Amino acid sequence: MSVYAYSVTNPKGEEISLSSYEGKVMLIVNTATGCGFTPQYKELEAMYEKYHEKGFEIIDIPCNQFAGQTPGTDDEIHEFCTLKYNTQFPQMKKSEVNGEGALPLYVYLKSQKGFEGFGKGPKALAMSALLKTIDKDYKNNPDIKWNFTKFLVDRKGEVVARFEPTADMKDVEKAVAELI
Helix, strand or coil, X not given: CCHHHCEEXXXXXXXXXXXXXXXXXXXXXXECCCCCCCCHHHHHHHHHHHHHHHCEEEEEEECCCCCCCCCCCHHHHHHHHHHHHCCCCCECCCCECCCCCECHHHHHHXXXXXXXXXXXXXXXXXXXXXXXXXXXXXXXXXXXXXXXXXXXXXXXXXXXXXXXXXXXHHHHHHHHHHHC
């Protein structure tokens, strides 16, 4: 099975099959509008503009499961992103990425690339400290830990990398560029 077996729902309620992106490099991201990582939208949009014509897509899936940092309707979220960050990549319906209500796509993504740590640096230490208060066993399960977790999918539909929100966006872009 590949990522192409799954679909997501856009804000209009239309099912979008990921098979429509077959042959493209995809970055699937759970996002938030009120998070310390929200400024990553700027770097995501820059990557989208740089690589989109070469077969790159970003699938933006807003999620309100982490400290309620994505309040508002799908329309309000879209308006925020387009006005503040001029985002042009497809934004989907606000959805869950963990638990019983998790999108089947996210169940699959987590089965392909589990959590491998937050890396090093102040943001990584802060995220580790926060997660210890929420889930003492967070290091040992594949759940999405926070907003702006990214899954990189190659042109064959295979999940090749997972980037935690603390990952340097330059590293994310380097991985994308290697697949383009």
